[in-house]
Amino acid sequence: SAAHPSSSYCGCCAPLTRLVSSDAFSAAAVSLVVLNILVMCMPYHREPAAYTQLQEVLSTILTWAFVVEMALKLCGLGCRRYWGDGWNALDGCLVLLSLAELGLTTAQEYLEKSGLAAEVGELQVSSTLRMLRILRLLRALRMMKAWKGLYRIVLAFFASLPQIANLVLLTLAIMFLFSIVGMAIYGATGLAESSREHFDAFPVAMLSVLNLFNGNIIDPLLTSIETVGKPISVLYFGAAILIGFLGLMNLFIAILLDAFTEDEDEDDAPESSDERHLSAAEEPSSPGDSS
Secondary structure (H helix, E strand, C coil): CCCCCCHHHHHHCHHHHHHHCCHHHHHHHHHHHHHHHHHHCCCCCCCCHHHHHHHHHHHHHHHHHHHHHHHHHHHHHHHHHHHHCHHHHHHHHHHHHHHHHHHHHHHHHHHHHHCCCCCCHHHHHHHHHHHHHHHHHHHHHHHHHHCHHHHHHHHHHHHCHHHHHHHHHHHHHHHHHHHHHHHHHHCCCCHHHCCCCCCCCHHHHHHHHHHHHCCCCHHHHHHHHHHCCHHHHHHHHHHHHHHHHHHHHHHHHHHHHHHHHHHHHHHHCCCCHHHHHHHHHHCCCCHHHHC
16 A cells, blocks of 8 residues: 655654653753743843853754754654644744744844944844834743643633633722712812821722722821711721722632642543443554454
């Protein structure tokens, strides 16, 4: 029978496929990501020119190291498998952006040496380079692929976003109630003259309530006690802390814990009978059974 068109390719690149799929290769790739993050943390204000040049050299070396990693994966996995994987596609796009950054850096140096930078307006090279270097931060997302626990936490957080949206709506409703009550109690009382948190207008009242819900209560409480009185101020600010700060914060934590619990229950759930039959059917039979 005729061989599959890709069989010769797979046989030729089988060792390379095993290499790029090995744990050692993944560990080396993660090490490169960590080194890249450390290099991005190196700059500081008024650094020497030699130190800046060292960063450029290290960044260039890491860029070509990622290019080599991408080339090995493309040869070992093939274009379809490489770009079909989300993590590899992200890394491939970042490598291409890094190559574009390297090309723009070379173009900028050429323009500066030739004196053409002023004539062409530097082609906005500097701002483009800053944007490309900021995008390199996305490479840190590859750390989640290596750290399964962190990856599960991020997935659980995204799974809880619908419930968090409901919590945001509830928070806005409670902020609205406290703003209206605050305008009725503290509106036009002169509180704005001695405090940034006042209730003379609804937009400012919403911002003041948001500040209270964040736990900043001591200074506004003392100022309101001097302006309106102690009993009603303690009652209002106490309710804001109990409901807006402690209550909503506990709801947020409960939503996250519920998402984490559901994720763990899905991982620990036993296989159904259909899944067991399917896995048993996919198991290869022994040579004795074929006779």
